[in-house]
Amino acid sequence: MRLRPSLLACALLLAPALAGAEPPPYRGMQEILDAAPAGDWRELDPERTLYLELEAGRVVIELAPGFAPEHVANIRTLAAGGFWDGAHVYRVQDNFVVQFGDAHADDPARARPLGSARTKLPAEFERDAAGLDFDALPDADGWAPEVGFADGFPAARDPAAGKAWLAHCYGMVGAARDMAPDTSTGGELYVVIGQAPRQLDRNITLVGRVVQGMELLSSLPRGPEPMGFLEDPARWVPIRAVRLAASVPEAGRERLQLLRTGTATFRELVESRRNRRDGFYVRPAGHIDLCNVPLPVRRAPD
Template sequence: MKGGRPVKPTSIALALLAATASAHADPLEGKRSSAEILAASASEDWRALDPENTLYIALERGRVVVMLSPVLAQDHVAQIKALAREGFYDGLSFYRVIDGFVAQGGDLFETRDVKTAAKTLSAEFDERAPEGLGFTALPDADGYAPEVGFAASLPTGYDAASGRAWHLHCAGAIAMARDEGRDTAGTEFYITLQPQRYLDRNLSVFGRVVEGMEHIQALRRVAPAETPEGDLGETILSVRVAADLPASARAPLEILRTDAEIFQEYAESRRNRPEAFFYRRPNHVDVCQLPIPVRRREAS
């Protein structure tokens, strides 16, 4: 009854239909999803990984591809490449794998001598931003840095007041472990399993896993053994610089350029997702939750 009179069933049905329709989220008109943006990208929006700055970590589970920084922490980049070329890591292990924290690998009991690499490194926690850093800032506020964004497609922090920059401990970051002294890093490295931003500017990040992170995540959890006879974790079969392998053995990967115009639209599509699934859009994206796409290069 409505106002003392009966209501037709069709009127009730239409009202219910209208209520149901209004309960659905609306897409953002004129905005493309991240998938649509990437599908429409041009070849110049991508860059091939530089073989001289690409590291392959071979595990029994599969191969892990690490993109090394071409702009920051260059002494650490040179160190890991020198150690790889010595074969230093071959047959060693990921001996410290802590759930939700890091997977640390190297020579736990210091059984091997360093040949061409340095025994220890000076810290590169942050450094004066070099010419050509190519920092693309995000407008979103960050709790750990005055500004965050990307340099060479790697998550990066920047302090305009001091002119200093550093790479961030997002998931997949690779850095050198150290003792309490700031200049005690040498051979032991770790890969973050989840973002560990409180470590920023306390250790030197020099790259990031761009393929095969599932192999790192699947490593058996293990604490450092007390003796060489203890559980040393899963074996590192080898670590190689991609440039030292035949072209046919390299992963033909490309990464989205964060200095390309399309990146701004891509970042916005993650900040305010336009798909109809989303009822609330925060107008914010965390730098570590903005994955930089990597794809296999098409055969020419």
Template sequence: MSNGGIGGGAQAQSADASQDLENTLYLDLEAGRVVIKLRPDLAPKHVERIKELTREGFYDGLTFHRVIEGFMAQGGDPKGDGTGGSGQKLPAEFSNENHVRGTVSMARSSNPNSADSQFFIVFADAPHLDGQYTIWGQVVSGMEYVDGLKKGAPWANGRVADPDHIVKMQVAADAQ
């Protein structure tokens, strides 16, 4: 990969995110680092819980167990099959924010107040999700690494047979 013209843009985005290190997450994949700007303005309780779980090392080693080409990548399940969580359900914090490429939202069951530790990152704009899922972050750099996650089979609802892992997730303020 070249550091040419695209490198400067990624650096500028990373610099913007690093201005608030307490509200920036580093999600390290084998392929590289994904930087997520947290959105406590939209979902303060979810951001607080994500940071708490991150600081406990909860996400380290977990998989992106469900990845649907052109739609989203879902991870954060300690069971790795979409049925697990941390054991603490969160009340929905819906907003008027749109699900655009790189948006990070909470996964949940049909109950809007069932989000726990699982989250997803959308590959493309997904307006059908707007107002239905709690948005808590936005990828500001490294989206190419999310794009590169192993995709699941369409007939298996995106379930990935040999999924990619989160190497480490940390709050940027703790990475200094």
């Protein structure tokens, strides 16, 4: 009999007890993170980090050039040219996305100039899986043959087709487009603030994820039905600036570290969420969804 992946984790967990040995002591998420070796954390790279400055504070976005290199390059150019300075958050759709950029992008007479950025980019919905370090979850997924983490991002892959792609989990950042797949410039970006819309995977280019400041976006007042677009400009949320972290003086940068997903620490963390054995849980789930796996971020120790 072949065990399903989700049951395999349970079997491995119960094996010591079935053999008469004491199971390893259960550690909660914070205990695991507190005991993580320094080498299990990686520094946030300022060359692939974007700061979205709102009146309420700073949103920190880690970019994903390994999956969307041409979009990320254009985003860097747009940020260097001040494209988003004075732009707005103009869409807040409940249980879906926050969208920001140029509210007049569809009006040639009023659209913001893109400067030296490219006006046309290819769709970057997926990439070749060859050579990609992929930390697979054992759990089944309804949207892809395999799911896990690549380059620190929630991702999926199809080994038979040799393709991999990023997943629309909470906090992921995508590049809005029109009907044609290649109509995104990276100037209009959205952040997932609701239930993971995985049906969008491989249909829109994902360019990164928010690693700090999600509460500044997810708490914004919702726009009207059906799409959440804020038709009244008085309700638009001003953007002070968007900058690449590398262009910000070091004293003004966020000193953040992210847990590496290829470590024993991360594997234990995932298992602690898959089969929680603290006093509250009467029945461990024995399964975890890709978008429910925490991706820890912390301030770098002094």
